Amino acid sequence: MKVLVLNCGSSSVKFQLIETDLEAIKTNSDICLAKGRIERVGKEDAKIVYEVPEREKYKTVLPILNHAAAIKETTELLTGELGVIGDLKEIEAVGHRTVHGGEDFSDSTVWNDAVLKTVEECSKLAPLHNPHNITGYLEAKKVFPDVPHVAVFDTAFHQTMKPVAYLYGLPYEYYRKYKIRRYGFHGTSHRYVSYRAAQLLGKDLSDLKIITNHLGNGSSVAAIDKGQSVDTSMGYTPLEGLVMGTRCGDIDPSIPLSIIKSEGISAEEMDTFLNKKCGLLGISELSNDMLDLENAYYEGNEQAELAMRIFCYRIKKYIGAYSAAMNGVDVIIFTGGIGENSNEVREWSTEGLDFMGALIDIEKNKELNRGEGIISKPESKVKIMLIPTNEELLIARDTVRLISA
Numbered sequence: 001m002k003v004l005v006l007n008c009g010s011s012s013v014k015f016q017l018i019e020t021d022l023e024a025i026k027t028n029s030d031i032c033l034a035k036g037r038i039e040r041v042g043k044e045d046a047k048i049v050y051e052v053p054e055r056e057k058y059k060t061v062l063p064i065l066n067h068a069a070a071i072k073e074t075t076e077l078l079t080g081e082l083g084v085i086g087d088l089k090e091i092e093a094v095g096h097r098t099v100h101g102g103e104d105f106s107d108s109t110v111w112n113d114a115v116l117k118t119v120e121e122c123s124k125l126a127p128l129h130n131p132h133n134i135t136g137y138l139e140a141k142k143v144f145p146d147v148p149h150v151a152v153f154d155t156a157f158h159q160t161m162k163p164v165a166y167l168y169g170l171p172y173e174y175y176r177k178y179k180i181r182r183y184g185f186h187g188t189s190h191r192y193v194s195y196r197a198a199q200l201l202g203k204d205l206s207d208l209k210i211i212t213n214h215l216g217n218g219s220s221v222a223a224i225d226k227g228q229s230v231d232t233s234m235g236y237t238p239l240e241g242l243v244m245g246t247r248c249g250d251i252d253p254s255i256p257l258s259i260i261k262s263e264g265i266s267a268e269e270m271d272t273f274l275n276k277k278c279g280l281l282g283i284s285e286l287s288n289d290m291l292d293l294e295n296a297y298y299e300g301n302e303q304a305e306l307a308m309r310i311f312c313y314r315i316k317k318y319i320g321a322y323s324a325a326m327n328g329v330d331v332i333i334f335t336g337g338i339g340e341n342s343n344e345v346r347e348w349s350t351e352g353l354d355f356m357g358a359l360i361d362i363e364k365n366k367e368l369n370r371g372e373g374i375i376s377k378p379e380s381k382v383k384i385m386l387i388p389t390n391e392e393l394l395i396a397r398d399t400v401r402l403i404s405a
């Protein structure tokens, strides 16, 4: 079955056309037929990148003034001269990445009017994301009116967390009134890599305690016991937890109040500051990009090294905390742009964990960079693994699972 996966952001639309079915899911034999992304949606000079396996990458610049135009361009790429299907009718379902499902969705769901209303209500919790996901769905529904559309939420996987993990030390009234609690994000990625690890190890997920580190421009850690998320580092918003590209992660909550007073800035400016000016960028005073920091580190830049060390130290603390939360850990996974590409980050985040039986193999870690497999020593009690994430694939698989049920 051909499933179109759409990920609509404020100014971007990413897509993949995936051939999959229940058998392919079991045997990991799903196929990506084509993928692409349209950036600068809303502009005269939107950037389009389109890739078909084993063909040269196609890039162009075109006016794409809204999401409707972006979806139209997507369908033209898939069926036109560079296309991989003869007719849009070959697409049997559409899966949509949807950021926030609040407490209402603990699994992916088929879109309908009631779902739409609830996702709109969840926009209060993700005002920068959900409205664009909704626009993407509404526009795609016009182009594909007769096929099922499925919403796959970033937050759904973490809905198995217990109150002890998701409530903050705030008056309970604020949870009741405003739903202030930990939600967690990157759920599709954490779920995909934990499932894939079990598959690669030939084990049942229900026998494993796993810590997944999704490290990219936004980063989060999750504790997964028997296939269920029991805790995760991002919280009410994606600002909490690890030090990120430009987000501060965990800080003393009185710090923003103190800076607001000393710098005389508004709450909105503070929000921008914490999300855009901190993290690796703020510490290094150089870049939010780990590759830039690595290059600077190798040229002797001490502040770049400091930013990298702080990033890794925070990961190590979460690994310790989540091992305690689960009374042990069998597998530690690295994924995401940084987790998949930076052997330094994987090494520094796991060095000195021999007390808990996690022994990284430094050579294997370098050799396997960007690959998939085990990077711990054979005698390591805890397996350390590198697994490239594939959120689009999981969205396609969920779509098939739901419409085949």
Ligand code: AMP
Binding pocket: 215, 216, 217, 218, 245, 288, 289, 290, 291, 292, 294, 336, 337, 338, 341, 342
């Ligand atoms: P993502 O948000 O998952 O796309 O990841 C983006 C991050 O991955 C950026 O910080 C990139 O610098 C980082 N990244 C990509 N390639 C490399 C690389 N070869 N070495 C280190 N970091 C990398």
